[in-house]
Amino acid sequence: MSKPEFVYVIYIASTPEKVFAALTDAKMSEQYWAGNRVVSDWKIGAAFALKLKREETDITGKVLEYDPPRRLAYSFHPQHDGMGGEPPSRVTFEIEPQKDQVKLTIVHDGFEPGSKAFEHVSRGWPFVLSSLKSYLEAGRVLRAHWYEDERARQGAA
């Protein structure tokens, strides 16, 4: 039984610098990541946080690699939905220029077998990365209907 690992490749009509900025800038991440903000000073070993808009806690971690505009890695420890008891996992982004595009590879590994966090991120990353691509290419962001529903409920309350 191999350990669970999530791998996703996406091609974006953009530059490595813009993709790297989008992955590391709080204001940009807020745009394409459903209001969630990546916060860190990006020094190796420094704290990383994904400030979640809807949950009451942040996803925490540490900066493992910061090599603009090629590689970025951080540890990843969600606390919500009963995932705080799992060990931290690891997210690695690799950015490769290809003609007038960028190949972005994300590997999210370091999960225990049966990890709930693994199930969560496997569902989440395709949406976040689809939205990132739309944001960089078309200046638009994708909105999941579950966020739309949330806003509608808040609006009605």
Added chain:
Amino acid sequence: MGKPEFVYVTYIETTPEKLWQALTSSEFSKRYWFDTELKTDWKIGSPFALVMDGTTTDVGEVLEFDRPRRLSYTFRHVLDDDMRNERPTKVVFVLEPHGKLVKLTLTHEGFAEGSKLLDGISKGWPAILASLKSLLETGHALTIPPAALAIEGIQ
């Protein structure tokens, strides 16, 4: 260990009908799929072929055509000697409305252990689907050179 298969999910700002058209018409596929044409009449059981620059690269038959929800065909690569001798695999597209978006799930399954074709399609599909998403959202497909994918046996 799970069976060898490739699964890819992407979200596209379009309608199921437009995405369906893009997945089933050569007019679209030539723009986002490395200049590939889809040769089939889409009747269940009919032959299916992918033709790139006049050369047939992959063949199969139509299994499901449930517009605009579910499309599937068998898939066998015919150019590369090793891949040509692998058993036929199966490609399934599922289209689900997701608010103003469409969730597209591609499952490519039925590979033997150690399949060379699995390695090839795992590199090819992300590029094809990224290009498809760009075409539908921005009107511009991506121009990824096939050689950049570094698929063994494919130039």
